[in-house]
Structure formats: C-alpha cells, structure tokens
Amino acid sequence: xxxxxxxxxxxxxxxxxxxxxxxxxxxxxxxxxxxxxxxxxxxxxxxxxxxxxxxxxxxxxxxxxxxxxxxxxxxxxxxxxxxxxxxxxxxxxxxxxxxxxxxxxxxxxxxxxxxxxxxxxxxxxxxxxxxxxxxxxxxxxxxxxxxxxxxxxxxxxxxxxxxxxxxxxxxxxxxxxxxxxxxxxxxxxxxxxxxxxxxxxxxxxxxxxxxxxxxxxxxxxxxxxxxxxxxxxxxxxxxxxxxxxxxxxxxxxxxxxxxxxxxxxxxxxxxxxxxxxxxxxxxxxxxxxxxxxxxxxxxxxxxxxxxxxxxxxxxxxxxxxxxxxxxxxxxxxxxxxxxxxxxxxxxxxxxxxxxxxxxxxxxxxxxxxxxxxxxxxxxxxxxxxxxxx
Amino acid sequence: xxxxxxxxxxxxxxxxxxxxxxxxxxxxxxxxxxxxxxxxxxxxxxxxxxxxxxxxxxxxxxxxxxxxxxxxxxxxxxxxxxxxxxxxxxxxxxxxxxxxxxxxxxxxxxxxxxxxxxxxxxxxxxxxxxxxxxxxxxxxx
Numbered sequence: 001x002x003x004x005x006x007x008x009x010x011x012x013x014x015x016x017x018x019x020x021x022x023x024x025x026x027x028x029x030x031x032x033x034x035x036x037x038x039x040x041x042x043x044x045x046x047x048x049x050x051x052x053x054x055x056x057x058x059x060x061x062x063x064x065x066x067x068x069x070x071x072x073x074x075x076x077x078x079x080x081x082x083x084x085x086x087x088x089x090x091x092x093x094x095x096x097x098x099x100x101x102x103x104x105x106x107x108x109x110x111x112x113x114x115x116x117x118x119x120x121x122x123x124x125x126x127x128x129x130x131x132x133x134x135x136x137x138x139x140x141x142x143x144x145x146x147x148x149x150x151x152x153x154x155x156x157x158x159x160x161x162x163x164x165x166x167x168x169x170x171x172x173x174x175x176x177x178x179x180x181x182x183x184x185x186x187x188x189x190x191x192x193x194x195x196x197x198x199x200x201x202x203x204x205x206x207x208x209x210x211x212x213x214x215x216x217x218x219x220x221x222x223x224x225x226x227x228x229x230x231x232x233x234x235x236x237x238x239x240x241x242x243x244x245x246x247x248x249x250x251x252x253x254x255x256x257x258x259x260x261x262x263x264x265x266x267x268x269x270x271x272x273x274x275x276x277x278x279x280x281x282x283x284x285x286x287x288x289x290x291x292x293x294x295x296x297x298x299x300x301x302x303x304x305x306x307x308x309x310x311x312x313x314x315x316x317x318x319x320x321x322x323x324x325x326x327x328x329x330x331x332x333x334x335x336x337x338x339x340x341x342x343x344x345x346x347x348x349x350x351x352x353x354x355x356x357x358x359x360x361x362x363x364x365x366x367x368x369x370x371x372x373x374x375x376x377x378x379x380x381x382x383x384x385x386x387x388x389x
Numbered sequence: 390x391x392x393x394x395x396x397x398x399x400x401x402x403x404x405x406x407x408x409x410x411x412x413x414x415x416x417x418x419x420x421x422x423x424x425x426x427x428x429x430x431x432x433x434x435x436x437x438x439x440x441x442x443x444x445x446x447x448x449x450x451x452x453x454x455x456x457x458x459x460x461x462x463x464x465x466x467x468x469x470x471x472x473x474x475x476x477x478x479x480x481x482x483x484x485x486x487x488x489x490x491x492x493x494x495x496x497x498x499x500x501x502x503x504x505x506x507x508x509x510x511x512x513x514x515x516x517x518x519x520x521x522x523x524x525x526x527x528x529x530x
Contacts, residue, residue: 053445054442054443056442056443056445056475056479057443057444057445058445059445059475060445060446060471060473060475061445124395124398124399125395128395128398131408141420141423142420142421142422143422144422145420145421145422145423145424145474145487145489146423146424146472149471149473151424151473151474151475154475154478159474159478160422186394187394187395190391190394191391191393191394191395192391192393193393194394283478
C-alpha cells in the first residue's frame with residue numbers, strides 16, 4: 001500500500017500560522033493517518049547569547065525570546081537570578097510583577113481566541129477579540145510605556161509603580177473586558193457553526209494528556225489539574241491565589257472554554273491585587289556578581305509551565321541559561337491527535353495548543369544522512385530531551 | 390445553541406464610523422511613561438559608567454574628559470537602543486531620562502542616530518579628534 005500513500009506537506013512558510021513549522025500529514029482521502037512535525041526554523045541562539053552578556057543585560061535578551069509572553073520570561077529569569085543571589089524582591093514588586101503576569105495572560109488568551117477562531121474560519125470573532133485585546137494592550141502601555149516588551153522587571157524588583165489614576169484606568173478597562181469575555185464565552189460554547197469545528201475535535205483523554213506530557217490550558221482542558229501558580233506559588237501567588245480552571249471534555253471546545261474562563265480568574269486576581277497592593281520599596285539591591293550555584297525557576301506562562309535553569313560561576317555573566325518553554329511540551333500531542341481527523345481539522349488542532357514557535361526553538365536537530373524532513377513521535381521525544389539537557 | 394453568536398455585533402458595526410486614526414495628521418497623546426529618545430544631563434553625573442555596562446544593546450558611550458570638572462560627553466546610538474530604560478534605573482544620580490514625546494525617530498540617513506550630549510566645546514573637540522573632516526557633524530546638544 002506504500003505506493004498509495006499520499007503526504008500533504010505544510011510549511012515551513014504557510015498561510016495559516018505566522019511562525020515557521022513544517023508538518024507532513026499522511027492522508028487517506030480526507031482522513032489523516034499519520035502526522036509528523038519538524039521544528040527548529042527559528043533557532044536564534046538565545047541561550048548561547050546569554051553567556052556573553054551580563055546578568056542585567058540578559059534580562060532584556062531573555063525578554064525577547066517571546067513577543068507575547070515577554071514579561072513571564074523575564075520574570076522567570078529574574079526569579080532564578082534572585083534565588084542565586086539570595087535576594088528577594090520586595091512585596092510590592094512581587095505584586096506588581098504578578099499584576100503584569102495576569103495582564104499579559106489576558107492579552108495572550110484574547111490573542112489566541114482570535115487566532116484559533118481565524119483558523120476555524122470565524123473571522124468575526126478574530127477581529128472582535130483582537131479589537132478588545134487593544135484595551136489590555138493600552139493598559140500595559142499606560143503602565144510601562146510599551147505595548148509588547150514592557151521591561152517592567154529589574155533584577156531585584158520592578159521599575160514602575162502603580163498610582164491611583166492608573167488603578168482606576170485598569171479597573172475601568174477590566175470592567176469592559178469582563179463584559180466582552182462573557183460574550184465570547186457565550187459565542188464559543190453556543191455558536192452552532194463554530195461548535196461544528198470544535199466539539200468532539202482533537203479529543204484528548206486525561207491519560208493521554210499525562211502521557212504526552214502536555215502542560216498549561218491544554219492539559220487543564222483534559223482534566224489534569226496542573227498549574228504552577230497553584231502547585232508551587234511564586235511571586236505573590238500565595239497572597240493573591242488563583243483557582244485552577246479545568247474541563248473534562250478534552251476537545252477543542254474545552255480548550256476554548258478553559259482559556260476564556262481563565263480570563264475571569266485573571267480579572268478577579270488583578271482586582272484583588274489592586275485593592276490590597278502592599279506598600280514597600282520597588283526594588284532590592286542586587287550584587288553585580290552572582291554567587292556560584294545553580295537555580296531552577298518555574299512559572300506559569302499563558303501557555304503552560306515555563307522552566308528556567310540558571311548556572312552561575314560567580315562572575316558577572318551566567319555560565320548557562322536553559323529555557324524550556326511550554327510549547328515544546330505540547331507539540332507532541334498535535335501529531336497524535338490529528339490522526340483519524342479530517343485534514344481540514346489539523347490546523348485547528350495545531351492552533352488549539354497555542355503554539356509559539358520562536359519560543360520553543362532552543363535547539364536545532366540535524367542528521368546528515370537520513371531524512372530530516374519528517375519527525376516521528378520518537379524523534380520529537382528526543383528533540384524534547386535534547387532541549388531539556 | 391445559536392445560529393450565529395456574533396450577528397448582532399456585525400449588524401451594529403455596519404453603522405459605525407471607521408475606527409482608523411488619521412496619523413500623522415492627528416496625533417494621539419503618548420502615554421505618560423512612553424520610552425522615547427534618551428536624554429542625558431552631565432551636571433550630576435559621577436562617571437560611574439553603570440549605564441554603559443548595563444545597556445543590553447551597547448547603545449551608550451560615556452566619554453570622560455575631566456571627572457572632577459564634570460566634563461562628560463555621552464554618545465548615544467539611537468539606532469541600537471532598545472528603549473528598555475535600564476540605564477535610567479541604573480543611574481543613581483538621575484542623569485538620564487527618556488522623553489515621552491520624541492518617539493518619531495525615523496530618518497533617511499544614519500547620522501541623526503548618533504547623538505552627543507554634553508558641553509558644546511567638548512563635543513566639538515571629540516568630533517574633530519575622532520572623525521575625519523568629511524563626516525557631517527551630528528551634534529545635538
């Protein structure tokens with residue numbers, strides 16, 4: 001039957017996603033029978049780059065790993081370095097960092113709702129959710145002066161304070177967003193045409209979610225209670241806790257519902273932070289040289305668990321910074337979940353994990369003699385391990 | 390289940406004015422904390438060079454002419470700057486600040502991107518010492 005095998009290659013440059021990734025779907029008629037993924041097209045050598053820069057300079061390089069979750073990367077790095085230096089940021093700085101994290105989650109999830117709706121051909125939802133995302137972008141711009149790379153962190157604390165006018169602006173913005181989010185929750189769970197693209201598509205059971213090593217909202221949509229903010233609170237998450245939002249269905253609809261419902265949790269926690277913002281300094285003093293040692297820091301990025309390993313040899317520059325982003329954990333599930341579905345559902349299932357290619361391309365995988373174009377599940381696992389080492 | 394969840398949004402939008410802003414004819418007020426072009430005031434500077442060391446983009450050069458007399462010249466490469474404001478928070482003497490109005494920095498030549506701050510005569514001396522006669526002076530005190 002080998003002769004009848006038909007493979008549809010998609011990417012690395014393709015109209016659906018803005019970032020490069022190569023997919024090959026083996027199809028039988030319209031049904032996908034096998035899927036392989038190849039990553040590594042946006043490898044930028046960030047990890048090596050960190051070894052040539054000072055601890056402070058790295059904060060801004062690290063922030064540029066991702067254009068959507070820039071703050072959470074810088075926070076994870078700052079937390080790791082502070083742990084190595086034995087310094088902890090003052091309570092007000094911790095709370096402001098958490099506030100930025102949650103505002104960032106709101107903008108990331110609204111962006112994702114739009115992109116995933118666009119993949120489904122529902123461009124009205126795409127345009128409206130992105131219009132409303134501007135509200136939170138404006139809030140972030142008002143707080144930090146920048147829409148994307150807020151640069152609110154410094155080692156040992158934050159740069160910006162929040163005053164009463166800004167507090168009121170944020171609360172006003174949240175009120176509008178909450179109202180709109182309620183509307184979107186209604187749309188993604190009730191719109192008949194949209195549900196035909198999402199309900200029962202890409203179903204992942206709880207066992208599968210654990211086996212494929214998924215993290216973040218993807219895992220939570222399959223009923224896995226996994227959230228670093230709850231499991232190992234960092235920043236001020238023990239003072240201003242969030243609830244884990246889970247769903248049991250495990251299909252695309254559940255992934256929509258989990259992310260949209262997480263927004264309400266973010267609105268609630270932001271209000272709580274603004275009402276009880278601790279009073280303290282904004283930054284603690286950090287040494288220029290960081291004592292030798294190794295530190296691990298884990299945070300919950302909008303896409304799931306973000307992991308940093310930082311090693312210092314006592315100098316002004318890190319010896320090693322290792323980043324493992326949530327997308328690499330979730331990619332494995334795409335190859336498995338598309339099997340048995342229509343080819344037209346494949347972009348939706350891919351978009352369902354909220355892939356961030358630039359984030360996850362930390363290693364390039366080359367085999368000189370052999371077919372490098374197609375990666376099996378085993379290859380992906382090996383890539384993940386190479387990424388982790 | 391609804392036939393179309395967003396039909397009312399779409400119908401309402403038919404009767405709305407276009408949302409496009411007429412930039413550059415009508416400019417929006419920039420946010421208070423916008424990080425635009427960097428400005429340097431040598432009067433309080435101690436010449437500690439922390440701004441230079443911390444800059445992630447190597448956009449700053451602090452040239453010390455006479456530390457005691459506070460004669461410093463700052464060469465700022467706006468084209469390398471990532472506008473992160475790390476230098477502003479690193480400076481203990483508040484010599485640096487970022488303008489929230491000067492954000493339209495595009496130019497057709499590279500010259501306007503090298504900005505010198507400091508005493509007029511010091512800048513002249515540095516420019517004459519470093520640059521050959523044919524380079525256009527880019528001083529902007």
